Amino acid sequence: MCHYCGCRDIPLIKEFIAEHEAVTDLGGDAVRALDADDRARASLLAAEMTALLRRHWAGEEAGLFRVMAENEEYAAYVAALVAEHRELDAFLTTLDLDEPAQRDAFARAVGELREHITKEEDGLFPASLTELTGEQWNEAMTAWSGVHGRPVAPARTAGGAA
Numbered sequence: 001m002c003h004y005c006g007c008r009d010i011p012l013i014k015e016f017i018a019e020h021e022a023v024t025d026l027g028g029d030a031v032r033a034l035d036a037d038d039r040a041r042a043s044l045l046a047a048e049m050t051a052l053l054r055r056h057w058a059g060e061e062a063g064l065f066r067v068m069a070e071n072e073e074y075a076a077y078v079a080a081l082v083a084e085h086r087e088l089d090a091f092l093t094t095l096d097l098d099e100p101a102q103r104d105a106f107a108r109a110v111g112e113l114r115e116h117i118t119k120e121e122d123g124l125f126p127a128s129l130t131e132l133t134g135e136q137w138n139e140a141m142t143a144w145s146g147v148h149g150r151p152v153a154p155a156r157t158a159g160g161a162a
Contacts, residue, residue, distance in 0.1 A: 010128075010129070010137075011141070011152045011153055012063070012064065012137070012140055012141050012144060012152050013125050013128070014153065015059075015144060015148075015152055015153065016056070016059075016060065016064070016120070016121075016125070017121065019052065019056040019059075020056075020117045020120075020121065022052055023049050023052050023053050023056065023113070024110070024113065024114055024117065026045050026046075026048055026049035026052065027045075027046075027049050027109075027110035027113060028110065029045050030042045030045035030046045030049060030106070030110070031106070031107045031110055033045060034097065034103050034106070034107065039097050039098060039103075042097050042103075042106075043097050046092070046095060046097065046106065049092075050089075050092045050095075053085075053088070053089070053092070054089065055147060055148065057085045057089070058147045059143065059144040059147040059148060060085075060120075060144075061082060061085070062143035062144075062146070062147060063139065063140035063141065063142070063143030063144045063147075064124070064128060064140040064143075064144075065078045065081065065082060065124075066139075066140075066143070067132060067136040067137075067139055067140050068124060068127070068128060068131065068132070070136075071131055073131075074124070074127065074131065077123065077124065078124070081116070081119060081120065081124065084112075084116050088109060088112075088113065088116075091105070091109055092109075
């Protein structure tokens with residue numbers, strides 16, 4: 001993730017980044033479990049990662065992605081990201097880590113997920129800072145909150161208070 005634009009300070013973006021970190025941690029742990037031939041643990045971690053990804057995607061797509069795609073300049077970029085979500089979801093739906101080819105494909109998919117996240121964190125998120133209106137940010141946060149069942153965490157000040 002870039003550190004130059006300030007998007008990390010936006011509460012909704014912070015939520016997305018935290019979700020990205022959680023899913024990549026779960027994916028990495030699952031790959032390490034596979035490397036240790038612990039398929040049962042890998043399967044549990046992959047299932048947890050899948051559940052978190054689906055909730056994450058729902059929040060992104062209903063909120064930030066939708067409002068960014070309203071701008072013709074970003075519509076194709078957002079559509080490509082959504083297509084990657086669908087492709088990974090289809091793969092995860094049929095994942096069987098007892099199959100050697102599926103284990104290898106899962107490890108590759110975790111690497112591709114990291115590349116996908118980079119497209120969001122280094123591309124779409126910084127662009128959202130200059131493109132979205134206050135109303136669009138509110139729409140994106142409301143959509144995320146609806147999916148997650150809680151409000152977006154407030155921004156923290158330099159002293160740590162909300």
